[in-house]
Amino acid sequence: MPDMVTLSYPSPSSKPQQRQFNPYSENGGTILAISGADFSVIAGDTRQSEGYSIQTRYAPKVFRLTDNAVLAVNGFAADGNMFVKQVRQRLEWYRHAHAKDMPLRAIARLIQTMLYARRFFPYYVYNILGGIEEDGSGAVYSFDPVGSYERESCRAAGAAQSLVQPFLDNQIYFKNQVALPGHPHPQHLPLLTVIQLVIDSFTSATERHIEVGDGLEMFIVLAKGSPLYGVENIAGVQEMTVTNEGERIFVVRRNLKRD
Amino acid sequence: MDHFPTNWGRPRNDGFDAYGTYPIAQRPYNGLGNDVFSEGVQRTQQPIVTGTSVLAIKYKDGVMMSADNLASYGSLARFKDIQRLHPVGTNTIIGAGGDMSDFQYIQALLDDLMVEEFTEGDGDGHALGPGEIHEYLSQVMYARRSKMDPLWNSLIVGGVKDGKRFLSYVDLLGTTYSASTLATGYGSYIAQPLLRKAVEGNEDNITEEEAVKILEQSMKVLFYRDARSLNKYQIAKITSDGVAISESRSVDTQWSFADGIRGYGAQTQ
Numbered sequence: 293m294p295d296m297v298t299l300s301y302p303s304p305s306s307k308p309q310q311r312q313f314n315p316y317s318e319n320g321g322t323i324l325a326i327s328g329a330d331f332s333v334i335a336g337d338t339r340q341s342e343g344y345s346i347q348t349r350y351a352p353k354v355f356r357l358t359d360n361a362v363l364a365v366n367g368f369a370a371d372g373n374m375f376v377k378q379v380r381q382r383l384e385w386y387r388h389a390h391a392k393d394m395p396l397r398a399i400a401r402l403i404q405t406m407l408y409a410r411r412f413f414p415y416y417v418y419n420i421l422g423g424i425e426e427d428g429s430g431a432v433y434s435f436d437p438v439g440s441y442e443r444e445s446c447r448a449a450g451a452a453q454s455l456v457q458p459f460l461d462n463q464i465y466f467k468n469q470v471a472l473p474g475h476p477h478p479q480h481l482p483l484l485t486v487i488q489l490v491i492d493s494f495t496s497a498t499e500r501h502i503e504v505g506d507g508l509e510m511f512i513v514l515a516k517g518s519p520l521y522g523v524e525n526i527a528g529v530q531e532m533t534v535t536n537e538g539e540r541i542f543v544v545r546r547n548l549k550r551d
Numbered sequence: 552m553d554h555f556p557t558n559w560g561r562p563r564n565d566g567f568d569a570y571g572t573y574p575i576a577q578r579p580y581n582g583l584g585n586d587v588f589s590e591g592v593q594r595t596q597q598p599i600v601t602g603t604s605v606l607a608i609k610y611k612d613g614v615m616m617s618a619d620n621l622a623s624y625g626s627l628a629r630f631k632d633i634q635r636l637h638p639v640g641t642n643t644i645i646g647a648g649g650d651m652s653d654f655q656y657i658q659a660l661l662d663d664l665m666v667e668e669f670t671e672g673d674g675d676g677h678a679l680g681p682g683e684i685h686e687y688l689s690q691v692m693y694a695r696r697s698k699m700d701p702l703w704n705s706l707i708v709g710g711v712k713d714g715k716r717f718l719s720y721v722d723l724l725g726t727t728y729s730a731s732t733l734a735t736g737y738g739s740y741i742a743q744p745l746l747r748k749a750v751e752g753n754e755d756n757i758t759e760e761e762a763v764k765i766l767e768q769s770m771k772v773l774f775y776r777d778a779r780s781l782n783k784y785q786i787a788k789i790t791s792d793g794v795a796i797s798e799s800r801s802v803d804t805q806w807s808f809a810d811g812i813r814g815y816g817a818q819t820q
Contacts, residue, residue: 313596315696317724340728345739347720348728370693370725413697 315417316368317342320503322450323353323364324493326423326464327430329480330515334362334422334432335490336450337464337498337548338507340369349506349550356532357383358393360539362511363403363424366450367437375415380405398425400433400441407439414438418449424539428515445480452497452504459496463489483521487512491546498548508546513539598650600624600705602635602740603779605646606769607707608732608746609716609754610762613790614709615744616644617766619774620799621781622651628781636787638794639674640665642682642710644787645688647722648735649704660691681710681717685727693725705735710789715753734769737777742769759788771802 318401323336336353339346355365355376363379365372384401386394402423407415419435434447446464448456461467466477481489490510497504512523516538521543523529532541553559563611600622607616622630635654636646639661647654664687668679679687685708695701701723709718719729732746733756750757757765766786775784784802787796809815 313696313699313701315699315724315725319726332676342726345743347726348730350727350730368724368726370696370727373727374693374725 293395312492317370318367318416319354319369319372319467320451321366322448322456322494322497322501322504323366323420324446324448324451324460324490325364325420325432325434326446326460326481326486326490327422327432327444328486329520330424330428330430330440330482330518331483331486332362332422332424332430332432332513333483333486333490334364334420334513335494335508335510336364336366337494337504338501338509339505339514339548341503344502346506352509354509354511355380356511356541357399358423359533359541360393361396361399362512362513362541364420364422364449366418366420371415372417373415375406375419378406379407382406395426396421396431396433397425397443399423400443403433403435404439404441407435407437411438420447420449422511423513424515430513430515445449448493453499455497455500456493459493460489483512483523487526487544493546494546505548506550508548510544510546512542512544515539556678588696600629600651601633601739602633602648602654603777604734604736604742604773605648605705605707606738606742606746606766606773607646607709607718607733608757608762608765609718610757610759612759613788614644614716615759615762615786615788616646616707616709616813617770617784617786618646618648619770619781619784620765621779621783623779624693626703627780628779631781632782632799634694634785634796637661637783638787638796639684639696640679642712642789642796643679643684644709644789644796645684646709646735646787647704648706650702653704657688657691657704657706661688680712681708681719682712684708684710685717685719685721689721689725689727692723696723696725707733707735709787710794711791712733714791721750737779738769738773741773741776745769745772765808765809767802768777771804772800774804811815 311520320341321337321339325334334354338350338352340348340351348376353366354362357363363376365376383394403419414437416437423431425431432444432447433441434444435441448460471477494514526544526547530543533542575678602622605618607614608783618635620632621628622633636644637658638644668722692702703723705722707720718733720733721727721729732750734743746769763786770784774780782801783799785799
């Protein structure tokens with residue numbers, strides 16, 4: 293009898309029900325970095341959220357690693373904090389072993405290795421590393437959660453990546469803009485222009501994305517011996533480095549809308 | 552022949568092929584995953600006996616925290632005299648929501664830690680403050696989530712050390728943050744907006760009496776709307792003078808309005 297046959301099989305719904313613990317969460321926010329000829333700007337908003345709730349209005353996502361490297365992390369905040377903690381420990385060990393700070397491109401490769409080591413239980417974090425290369429040029433490296441990376445001159449990541457990156461493509465790479473004959477687009481933009489673009493990116497992202505807002509934290513890394521370009525006159529600017537011998541790092545904080 | 556004298560006269564571990572006598576493919580495997588528990592290890596998949604919201608604010612003299620005395624078993628109000636605020640050392644209090652057995656484990660963990668770190672007399676000047684307790688807890692919570700065996704709690708750590716107020720959160724995922732007002736569970740939806748309105752920007756002006764009022768009001772609103780709450784709660788304060796946890800108390804509630812509202816009182820139609 294056909295009925296008997298079907299009864300002898302367990303129906304799909306009679307399988308033991310298993311609820312799986314989800315070790316990840318998504319904490320919103322956006323990060324952004326732009327490099328110039330002899331500087332690099334790394335920025336992030338300071339809101340941390342989960343779902344529709346704001347957890348706090350001030351949780352930094354951008355961290356000074358050395359005098360010439362700044363790391364921005366976005367994604368799952370617990371993974372992000374742990375990752376920064378471990379990168380910093382490796383950099384400290386490097387300093388003890390070699391009596392100098394790790395160069396930027398080496399930090400970038402270190403981050404790739406550390407991310408890929410967790411290929412099968414990834415840090416759910418998008419990283420953007422900004423700073424000054426050994427040749428004195430400004431640099432930005434961007435990573436995916438499992439360590440793929442490349443050097444670029446500008447990158448946005450996080451909740452409002454899809455809002456900010458096209459704006460940057462247009463304003464930094466001059467995509468869809470036709471240069472006037474005899475007036476080619478510039479290779480690099482001046483620092484104050486870049487800073488203004490960063491601020492505009494975040495105020496716009498705050499308007500259109502609910503997970504972005506509260507505060508903006510912007511790190512400016514200047515190459516060794518470079519002029520200040522007027523950074524010292526920006527309202528509320530604060531220097532992070534103690535000497536002006538090598539590279540110098542400044543931080544600028546701005547309020548963003550809190551709604 | 553075993554060339555290690557310390558092994559002579561002791562039983563052999565036949566599970567370990569010391570001399571590589573088997574062909575590689577046939578070596579007995581006695582590592583992890585091959586034991587009797589490999590199929591049956593149970594990790595915390597869900598909280599069982601649970602506590603609801605914890606609220607905390609910064610005020611003029613320090614930090615104030617509140618949590619009710621209920622530990623629920625699903626929708627059953629199972630234990631009605633549970634303390635969910637726990638002092639750690641002389642200037643820290645932790646408040647817990649979520650699984651109460653996991654919380655009791657955390658209490659034991661912290662008590663052991665304090666014994667380990669104890670120094671006689673005036674101490675060595677390195678007594679653990681709220682910042683250190685929070686860092687320790689967040690590392691424990693993150694390590695357990697990474698083992699896929701979480702401690703199912705939302706914890707708030709508050710305290711005062713060296714004249715500085717500290718207030719931070721950590722949960723089962725290892726997520727951390729600090730702010731001048733914090734709330735866990737239902738409180739994060741219902742009480743947090745009230746707390747922010749009352750406290751944000753006023754942290755240095757709110758007196759102890761005002762702080763108590765703010766928390767009482769929020770606990771009352773939570774009791775009206777959170778079905779897993781109890782009108783019996785405690786308030787703890789941490790100031791530079793140390794920690795103080797109040798006796799259980801309650802607020803006056805008014806339910807006469809409910810009679811006329813469909814869905815609250817008896818249905819008239």
